[in-house]
Amino acid sequence: MTLPRRFSFSETAPRISNLGSWARLLRAGALTLAGTLCLAGGPVQADGGIKIGSIFDLTGGLNIYGIQQNNALKLAVDALNAKGGVLGKPIEVVSYDAQSELSKYTQYANTVILRDRVSALFAGLTSSSREAIRPIVRKANIPYFYGSLYEGGACDKQTFVTGPSASQQLSVLIDWAVKKYGKRIYIMAPDYNFGTISAHWVKDYAKKAGAEVVGEDFLALTVTDYAPTIQKIQSVKPDFVVALPVGANQTGFLEQFAAAGLKDKIGVVSTNYGSGNQQVVVSPAAGKGLIADQGYFQVVDGPANTEFVKLWSAKYGSDTPIISEAVDIWNAVHLWAAAVDKAGTVQAAPVIAALESGLSFDAPNGTVTLEPKSHHLRQNIYIVEGDDRHGFKVVETFKDVAPSYENEKCDLKANPTLAQHFAPDGK
Amino acid sequence: MELDYLATVLLSSLSSASILLIATIGLAVVFGLMGVINLAHGEFLMIGAYAALTATQYGIPFVIAIPIAIAVTMTIGAVVEVLIIRRLYGRLFDTMLATWGLSIAFYQLAVLIFGTVTPGIGMPQFNLRIGNYSLAGYPLLMIAVAAVATVFVYVLMTRTVYGMKARAAIQMPEMARAIGIESARVNTLTFAIGCGLAGFAGAVLLPIVPATPSMGFAFVIKAFLTVVVAGPVTLTGSALTAVGLGGGASVTASFLTSVAGDAFFFLITAFLLWLYPLGITAKWRTKM
Numbered sequence: 248m249t250l251p252r253r254f255s256f257s258e259t260a261p262r263i264s265n266l267g268s269w270a271r272l273l274r275a276g277a278l279t280l281a282g283t284l285c286l287a288g289g290p291v292q293a294d295g296g297i298k299i300g301s302i303f304d305l306t307g308g309l310n311i312y313g314i315q316q317n318n319a320l321k322l323a324v325d326a327l328n329a330k331g332g333v334l335g336k337p338i339e340v341v342s343y344d345a346q347s348e349l350s351k352y353t354q355y356a357n358t359v360i361l362r363d364r365v366s367a368l369f370a371g372l373t374s375s376s377r378e379a380i381r382p383i384v385r386k387a388n389i390p391y392f393y394g395s396l397y398e399g400g401a402c403d404k405q406t407f408v409t410g411p412s413a414s415q416q417l418s419v420l421i422d423w424a425v426k427k428y429g430k431r432i433y434i435m436a437p438d439y440n441f442g443t444i445s446a447h448w449v450k451d452y453a454k455k456a457g458a459e460v461v462g463e464d465f466l467a468l469t470v471t472d473y474a475p476t477i478q479k480i481q482s483v484k485p486d487f488v489v490a491l492p493v494g495a496n497q498t499g500f501l502e503q504f505a506a507a508g509l510k511d512k513i514g515v516v517s518t519n520y521g522s523g524n525q526q527v528v529v530s531p532a533a534g535k536g537l538i539a540d541q542g543y544f545q546v547v548d549g550p551a552n553t554e555f556v557k558l559w560s561a562k563y564g565s566d567t568p569i570i571s572e573a574v575d576i577w578n579a580v581h582l583w584a585a586a587v588d589k590a591g592t593v594q595a596a597p598v599i600a601a602l603e604s605g606l607s608f609d610a611p612n613g614t615v616t617l618e619p620k621s622h623h624l625r626q627n628i629y630i631v632e633g634d635d636r637h638g639f640k641v642v643e644t645f646k647d648v649a650p651s652y653e654n655e656k657c658d659l660k661a662n663p664t665l666a667q668h669f670a671p672d673g674k
Numbered sequence: 675m676e677l678d679y680l681a682t683v684l685l686s687s688l689s690s691a692s693i694l695l696i697a698t699i700g701l702a703v704v705f706g707l708m709g710v711i712n713l714a715h716g717e718f719l720m721i722g723a724y725a726a727l728t729a730t731q732y733g734i735p736f737v738i739a740i741p742i743a744i745a746v747t748m749t750i751g752a753v754v755e756v757l758i759i760r761r762l763y764g765r766l767f768d769t770m771l772a773t774w775g776l777s778i779a780f781y782q783l784a785v786l787i788f789g790t791v792t793p794g795i796g797m798p799q800f801n802l803r804i805g806n807y808s809l810a811g812y813p814l815l816m817i818a819v820a821a822v823a824t825v826f827v828y829v830l831m832t833r834t835v836y837g838m839k840a841r842a843a844i845q846m847p848e849m850a851r852a853i854g855i856e857s858a859r860v861n862t863l864t865f866a867i868g869c870g871l872a873g874f875a876g877a878v879l880l881p882i883v884p885a886t887p888s889m890g891f892a893f894v895i896k897a898f899l900t901v902v903v904a905g906p907v908t909l910t911g912s913a914l915t916a917v918g919l920g921g922g923a924s925v926t927a928s929f930l931t932s933v934a935g936d937a938f939f940f941l942i943t944a945f946l947l948w949l950y951p952l953g954i955t956a957k958w959r960t961k962m
Binding site for chain 1: 679682683686687689690693782785789792793794795796797798799800801806807808809810811812813881882883884886887888891892893895924927928931932933935936
């Protein structure tokens with residue numbers, strides 16, 4: 248007679264060392280308590296189906312992304328189940344809410360693997376959440392899918408990335424922007440690895456395009472006053488600004504930039520504007536003419552996207568535009584299902600081998616191909632321009648952009664034990 | 675260093691300080707005067723922002739949306755005081771726990787009612803040119819707004835009968851009651867005014883900081899530190915601290931980096947609290 252395993256999770260001390268403030272610290276404590284209570288009545292074990300796990304931020308500051316990622320997962324599973332599931336069995340989802348707290352990711356990743364015994368995990372938005380999960384899935388050896396744009400370089404046998412990496416997006420964006428605006432570049436980025444690594448790539452691609460970075464400012468996520476940055480931008484007179492605002496506060500930068508009357512003189516391009524539907528928050532006056540580039544926008548053309556948007560709107564309505572992270576998860580679930588069908592089992596080793604066989608999927612954002620060596624996704628990159636109705640129009644489509652940095656550094660076929668987070672030199 | 679750059683840095687730093695002061699002033703009343711640590715202060719700010727935003731979406735001009743936001747937050751503040759705060763006067767940690775629970779509830783309510791993204795109202799597109807530089811006009815306007823709000827609260831608390839009653843009811847509740855002041859009702863009003871000021875801040879700053887469920891967070895930490903550094907003479911102290919710390923951080927950010935600006939704010943706060951554990955105004959003999 249052994250105790251039910253769930254009791255071993257009730258002693259979860261909050262890991263709060265990296266949280267920003269004492270108020271958050273208190274909040275983390277109570278949410279942990281709440282999370283523990285939820286766990287006691289956790290998901291019911293079900294027989295017969297194939298179980299996959301999901302951990303997304305359904306509450307808290309990151310739920311702008313998490314809710315849509317979770318919705319996309321459910322939509323994909325419903326679509327697959329309607330066609331008979333995988334291997335003739337229905338797919339069942341065990342879902343957890345990480346509450347925008349990093350410690351929850353570690354906790355639930357363990358729960359979902361040890362207790363729920365899922366065959367694949369779909370989880371995470373921030374790089375820190377992904378890095379918290381990777382060692383756990385590596386040890387458990389189950390395929391893990393990360394669906395978000397990010398700074399690039401994550402490399403190990405179990406991890407599959409369906410969002411574009413920073414170098415994948417910036418390689419086409421910087422070239423395009425230098426031709427359109429000119430050779431002087433200013434970088435405004437958040438002060439953590441997404442920002443600093445992205446800035447490195449901007450410099451790299453600027454050099455290749457014969458342009459130069461004339462200034463940069465890294466900002467804490469809590470900054471709400473951008474006057475100092477805007478003055479520095481004016482004093483060095485760039486042709487365009489690469490703005491990588493993260494979170495609601497940094498969206499204010501775009502508003503203040505426009506109100507200072509700079510938008511008509513200086514271009515603004517971004518790899519993440521729109522990924523959290525910032526174009527809905529930003530006023531038409533500030534949003535018109537902003538340039539963004541990602542693997543997906545709701546406006547992209549194609550029958551697969553029309554079908555996807557129809558399916559989505561029927562279930563979730565059409566009030567909020569679909570974000571790229573939702574499509575990243577939709578693609579991840581379909582690629583996983585294709586791999587399972589190909590392997591004929593849910594066992595990790597054959598599924599990973601199938602995922603490494605050059606799988607393609609007719610996705611809402613065009614045909615995507617999972618790169619066998621780097622576990623990253625070759626996909627279209629769309630450059631769009633903001634209009635004055637909180638929306639975008641596509642200005643240019645780059646077909647089949649390869650994750651070239653990841654392909655160059657990360658060869659998991661030749662080197663299956665590789666477990667690294669590659670970053671450009673000096674970062 | 676060119677003169678025009680220096681002028682823009684000074685002006686915009688003053689506006690940064692003013693924005694901080696606007697966000698802090700409600701807390702100066704609730705925490706400074708009443709001694710209630712209201713951890714839901716940021717959420718009242720958020721409620722004010724959403725109230726103003728919703729009003730503008732119904733076609734009401736922004737200028738009129740601000741008093742609506744104040745009325746809404748004052749009402750909610752009064753209800754919170756009667757239901758929760760009133761029972762906990764003098765019990766510091768219980769108040770913290772209660773208001774912090776309230777903040778989580780308010781936050782999640784906002785997510786449920788408004789969703790995670792709502793359209794902003796944008797910033798009025800006018801700007802000021804100084805030499806080679808141009809500054810967004812609306813943040814500069816906040817300098818005047820902060821000055822008016824400070825004077826308003828100062829006059830309200832020191833020159834009116836209500837102000838005298840409010841201070842009496844908190845400082846000596848028994849004596850106040852003995853001379854016929856209904857201290858319970860006065861306290862409700864004072865707390866409501868504090869919440870109304872937070873609502874005012876959320877509404878008036880809406881063009882600068884878009885309304886999101888988590889927006890209160892960006893302000894509440896610096897606002898609390900400002901009031902703590904200010905000490906017992908809360909209003910004048912807060913104004914001084916906001917200009918010193920907020921303005922100083924902004925100047926530092928202009929000449930160095932934004933990270934250095936934040937570092938300046940927190941280091942100077944720590945230094946001042948080490949120097950004056952009870953706040954910089956601990957030895958002053960003025961009222962507000």
